[in-house]
Amino acid sequence: MSNSPKTLFDKVWDSHVIRKIEDGPDVFFIDRHFIHEVTSPVAFLGLKTRGIGVMYPERTFATADHNTPTINQHLPVEDALSANQLKQLATNSAKHGITHWGLGDPKNGIVHVVGPENGITLPGFTIVCGDSHTSTHGAFGAIAFGIGTSEVEMVLSSQCIMQPKPKKMRINVNGVLGKGVTPKDVALYIISKLTTSGATGYFVEYAGDVFENMSMEGRMTVCNLSIEMGARGGMIAPDQTTFDYIEGRELAPKGSDWDTQLAYWKTLKTDQGATFDEEINFNAADIEPMITYGTNPGMGMGISKHIPKATDVEGGVATYAKSLDYMGFSEDDSMIGKQVDYVFIGSCTNGRIEDFRAFASIVKGRKKADHVTAWVVPGSHIVEAQIKEEGILDILMEAGFVLRQPGCSACLAMNDDKIPAGKYAVSTSNRNFEGRQGPGSRTLLASPLVAAAAAVTGVVTDPRQFL
Amino acid sequence: MAYDSFSVLTSTAVPMPIENVDTDQIIPARFLKATERTGFGDNLFRDWRYDKNDQPKADFVLNNPTYSGKILVGGKNFGSGSSREHAAWAIYDYGFRCVVSSFFADIFRGNSINVGILPVQVSPEFLHQIFEAIEKDANSELVVDLPAQTITIASTGASESFEINGYKKHNLLNGFDDIDYLQAMKSEIAAFATNR
Numbered sequence: 001m002s003n004s005p006k007t008l009f010d011k012v013w014d015s016h017v018i019r020k021i022e023d024g025p026d027v028f029f030i031d032r033h034f035i036h037e038v039t040s041p042v043a044f045l046g047l048k049t050r051g052i053g054v055m056y057p058e059r060t061f062a063t064a065d066h067n068t069p070t071i072n073q074h075l076p077v078e079d080a081l082s083a084n085q086l087k088q089l090a091t092n093s094a095k096h097g098i099t100h101w102g103l104g105d106p107k108n109g110i111v112h113v114v115g116p117e118n119g120i121t122l123p124g125f126t127i128v129c130g131d132s133h134t135s136t137h138g139a140f141g142a143i144a145f146g147i148g149t150s151e152v153e154m155v156l157s158s159q160c161i162m163q164p165k166p167k168k169m170r171i172n173v174n175g176v177l178g179k180g181v182t183p184k185d186v187a188l189y190i191i192s193k194l195t196t197s198g199a200t201g202y203f204v205e206y207a208g209d210v211f212e213n214m215s216m217e218g219r220m221t222v223c224n225l226s227i228e229m230g231a232r233g234g235m236i237a238p239d240q241t242t243f244d245y246i247e248g249r250e251l252a253p254k255g256s257d258w259d260t261q262l263a264y265w266k267t268l269k270t271d272q273g274a275t276f277d278e279e280i281n282f283n284a285a286d287i288e289p290m291i292t293y294g295t296n297p298g299m300g301m302g303i304s305k306h307i308p309k310a311t312d313v314e315g316g317v318a319t320y321a322k323s324l325d326y327m328g329f330s331e332d333d334s335m336i337g338k339q340v341d342y343v344f345i346g347s348c349t350n351g352r353i354e355d356f357r358a359f360a361s362i363v364k365g366r367k368k369a370d371h372v373t374a375w376v377v378p379g380s381h382i383v384e385a386q387i388k389e390e391g392i393l394d395i396l397m398e399a400g401f402v403l404r405q406p407g408c409s410a411c412l413a414m415n416d417d418k419i420p421a422g423k424y425a426v427s428t429s430n431r432n433f434e435g436r437q438g439p440g441s442r443t444l445l446a447s448p449l450v451a452a453a454a455a456v457t458g459v460v461t462d463p464r465q466f467l
Numbered sequence: 468m469a470y471d472s473f474s475v476l477t478s479t480a481v482p483m484p485i486e487n488v489d490t491d492q493i494i495p496a497r498f499l500k501a502t503e504r505t506g507f508g509d510n511l512f513r514d515w516r517y518d519k520n521d522q523p524k525a526d527f528v529l530n531n532p533t534y535s536g537k538i539l540v541g542g543k544n545f546g547s548g549s550s551r552e553h554a555a556w557a558i559y560d561y562g563f564r565c566v567v568s569s570f571f572a573d574i575f576r577g578n579s580i581n582v583g584i585l586p587v588q589v590s591p592e593f594l595h596q597i598f599e600a601i602e603k604d605a606n607s608e609l610v611v612d613l614p615a616q617t618i619t620i621a622s623t624g625a626s627e628s629f630e631i632n633g634y635k636k637h638n639l640l641n642g643f644d645d646i647d648y649l650q651a652m653k654s655e656i657a658a659f660a661t662n663r
Contacts (some may be wrong), residue, residue, distance in 0.1 A: 011603070018655060018659045019652065019655065020657060021634050022633070023632050023634060024632050024633060024634025024635065025632070025635075027649070027652070027656075029656070029659055029660065029663065031663060036554070038499050039550070039552070040520060040550075041502035041503075042502065042503065042504045042552075045503065045504075046646070050646070051663075052650065053658075054654070055656070056660065061639055066496075066499075067499075079500075081500035081501070082500055084500075084502060085500060088502055090513060092628070130551075130552075131549075131550055132508070132548065132549050132550040132574060134550075146549075146574055147550060147574070148550055148551075148552035148574060148577060148578035148581060149552040149553075149556070149578075150552060150581035150582065150644070150645070150646075151577075151581070151645075153646060154562035154645055154646055154649055157646060157650065158646070158649035158650065158653060158656055159643070159656060160649055160656055162634075162645045162648070162649070163577075164632065166573075193608065196487055196544065196547055197543070197544040197547060197570060197572070198559035200570070200571075200573055201570060201573060215642075227548075230547065230572060230573065232573050232574075242539065248596065268623060277573075291578075296487050296489065296547070315486055315487075315543070316484075316485075316486050316542065317545075318484075318485075319485055319487065319542065324483070342518065349570040376623060394653075412496040412549075413496060413497065414496045414497060414499065421519065421557060431489075431491065431549075433489045433491040433492065433493060433548060434491070434492060434514065435492075435514045436491050436496075437521065439495070439497075439514055440514075440519070456470070
């Protein structure tokens, strides 16, 4: 059997199974575990209650990101409950010998940004975190997915979780992307075609020209959004682009260790003839800059299109009507020209340097629309430093934008960065659920280019006119 | 944490015929700041349940005294979105022990079982029958029989079987959890880890 062709996913999954339980899940070994302040405290409480410890503290990394303020991070956190969660992350990490990048640490930032940029995320690894966007790390050819707090406790105490093996799906996108079409648009396009539950039960491999030609930042954006079509995760076979990104990062392998690992990483691709439970093909030329109009990420469309009629979409008419009613939109509306009150660029989806470069490419030489409130939030201090070094900060400031400090920010609005009720936000984040960015907030998910075009015009605008 | 065991549950049910109920609706992010797992039931479906002045919205099902019970029945793709186990804690804390839908999001399904809630996936047709039965009579009971892996609408006698793997079923029936299992195989894990 060992000679039969295997998928990338099979190779990584099968090499991490310690025990297969008959009529049950696999006991699955985890190479790297990330924790943050919101989904870990109860796991540590569980360890304490059971009187057990952390089995391999060196395999877990902690960063504070979900509830952190994005201004005045040098001051004590005002919100008492948030401050308590941050304190617990610090004390729990210290007690168990876990590396902790707390607020103000130069390595602090969003968990799915700091893992890769510090060389913790590597091809062939299994990576979990109590956050559904852990799928981001699949960009490196890792199996990475979000877990619940009970599973965080499992990983802390035994470095394993118990998982049934998902089915396999391959999504091929071939051809050349058009002007102004970014990785975010590719992902939103795929999700709009598959719907928000279309890949549930599957682990996805992305393949084809478009992903082969994509930067690591772009691949991370695509894999990040895998969960938004229900997939547990998504992955892309590692290649020279991957190896070049990793080499030299602080915690990446060095010297002979690098050579050994690299040789292994080069075997991590789907063999010719390996089969998938589902295979789907898209054409790059069909993808436009995308925007969402509803209350789940599957409700997206090309920015020049009109909002579909309920009768033309899959799913319940009542649910669809509820969604458009929440958004204040009607069937057949054009999105172009819709009022925009807030613009948010950042998050684990689009908070990396390439995203700020794209944003700056449009705002350069223009001014932020007066009525728009813009939150520009880097994914990490390392990204923040790059923004400054590359002169992007100067461009932003000249255009009337203020750079905030790293964190998840308005993506889930656990801190003060909340979109007010009824207001419209063009957001580079990952979810447009009701109230996601604050109670009553209305979210239009889009790429950094679409966000920039909205920020300077104050309405939903096709970014291609600026390129 | 170990939880109450689950065997046969006979209860009225709360109908929520909405698709894609995501975990941000089940428990909004701003209520995730607790560091213990209890108390989340108060904020279950917070923004659907209460208006901006914290007054109960009369048209939301949890505020309708006609409906109650230990079973929540939701539309397709229940529990999509975030991995927050707080969503399952909130449902449990409110008093539900079973969620029925025609389709569950993966992470939510796993989290539910891990906290002692039984997710029961039924066919779209059977889900429709359940909603119909409850609409006809809010006191209509469902019988969820984990040992037999069946769900029955008491008033009509209509029944359907549901899937659950043998390992998880055994855990739920006995109130065992995965951590107990993993603790018992640590030497095997350690042997595996030395090569990685």
